[in-house]
Amino acid sequence: MKTSDFYYDLPQELIAQDPLTDRSASRLMHLSIKDGSIEHRHFTDILEYLNPGDCLVINDTKVIPARLYGHKEETGALIEILLLKRNENDVWECLVKPGKKARKGTRISFGDGLLKGEIVDVIEDGNRLIHFEYNGIFEEILDQLGEMPLPPYITHKLQDKNRYQTVYAKHEGSAAAPTAGLHFTKELLEKVKEKGVQIAHVTLHVGLGTFRPVKVDDVEQHHMHSEYYVVEEDQAKLINDTKKNGGRVIAVGTTSCRTLESATGEDGVLKAGSGWTEIFIYPGYHFKMIDSLITNFHLPESTLMMLVSALAGKEKIMHAYEEAVKERYRFFSFGDAMFIDCNP
Template identity: 70%
Template sequence: MKTSDFNFDLPEELIAQEPLADRASSRLLVVDGRTNDWTHKHFRDIKGYLKEGDCLVINNTRVLPARLYGERVGTGATIEVLLLVRRELDLWEVLVKPGKKARVGEKISFGGGKLVAEVMEVIEGGNRIIRFTYDGVFEQILDELGEMPLPPYITHRLEDKERYQTVYAKHEGSAAAPTAGLHFTPELLEEIRGLGVKIANVTLHVGLGTFRPVKVDDVLNHEMHSEYYVVEQEQADIINEAKAAGGRIFSVGTTSTRTLESVTDENGIVQPGSGWTKIFIYPGYTFKIVDCLITNFHLPESTLIMLVSAFVGKELTMQAYAEAVKEQYRFFSFGDACLFLTK
């Protein structure tokens, strides 16, 4: 299976640079994997595809304002630091640019000294382990000094940080948003609950690997990045009870899908717990729990479009993407959405 099999032509002007004023007004391409048909809707119409007894699974991770711009103590040289993984309370794995100016022992000052980082270790792949020192509450200082780590294809500045958060974001830890969830509003979620649909929460802290391209020719040689997940007992019960009663599991985004498929056993039962997942879903994978997938339009040759292709088939996926390009849908993080139905 070749990475190039998942390529498609995308005009640059279709890459959404800013979120819409009304989250739920984005377009929705509904793709029926049972009939190979599609329908053009708006996202708020998604409630018409949900019914009593179904379960909507959302990822309640919250994006950290993880991009910091500081100065190298002693020289004043500008250094960019992107927080990746919190190893301990004040110990972080980070990506540093330029890396050559971040040797072990170097100190970086942010916000005139409100936050200071010392490089403790250089690890495999060139990332750094740094330790922060500060007076006060780290999260408050980070919120003041940090910027949202928008993907590289978004070149416009985001004025409102909350627009890169879902309305149900709760647990901080992501370096990127679970973007399928950006389309939901509190009002739309209440309407969905009013239909008798259960809403379950899982947590997957999205890592920087989300943006990394597949660099190998053979898909099977790609190594996935690890991401931390949490599925609580109460939430697992909601999902399992809905499934057992004949309800469909609607997964919001590839992040929720990877979480669910990581924690579901061979009997189709979601097991609560926490840990790290490197699950790589590509065509040939048999889904254990997810029945319907809500997701944005993804980059060519990405692991995310491979996941979608595993869900409804590569041919139908590529046809749907061609249709979206033809109809000038908005692509990627701030773009429009798809609903893929299999039952």
């Protein structure tokens, strides 16, 4: 299986640069796995495809404003930092630009000294370990100084930080938003509950590896980045009970999907707990837990294209994407949504 098998041609102007004023006003493509048929709807029509007894699984991670701009204390040179992973004792794994001059021992000042950092090590992939010094609460300082780490294909500046958060974002730790969830408003989630659909939550802190291109020709040679997930006991029970009672488990986004598939055993039972996952889902994968998926439109040749192809079948996905381009859907993080409906 080649990476190029997952390529499609996308006109630049279809990449959504800004979120819609109303989150739920985006379009929804309904793709039926049964016969490959496609319907063009609005996102609020998702209610028509959900049945009482189903369970919608959301990822309640919260994006941190992880992009920081500072100056080297020695030279005053501008330096950009992206927080990737929190380690112990105020040490973070970071991406640093420009990287070549960011040597061990380099000290950086952010916000006129409100926050200071020192590079304590250079690790694999050229990332740096930075120890931060500050007075007060790190999260509050970050909120004051940091910017949302928008994906590289978004060139517009985000006016409102909250628009790159889901309305149910709770646990801080992501470097990117679980974007399929951005379409839900609190009102729409209430209507989902009123219909007799359960809403369960899991947590997966999305890493920037989400945007890392697949650089190998042979799909199976690609190594996934690791991401931290949590499945709580009561949520695992809720999801397992849904399966037992004949309801569908519908993942909101590929991150919820990857969490559920990582934490589900070969016996089809979801296990509570936490850990790191490097799960890579591509055609040929046997899904153990999810029945259907709400997702956005993904980058050509990406691992996410491979995941949706594993669920729906590559031919159906490629056809759906051709249709989306033809119908001028909006693509990627701030774009429109697709419901991959595996209803028999």
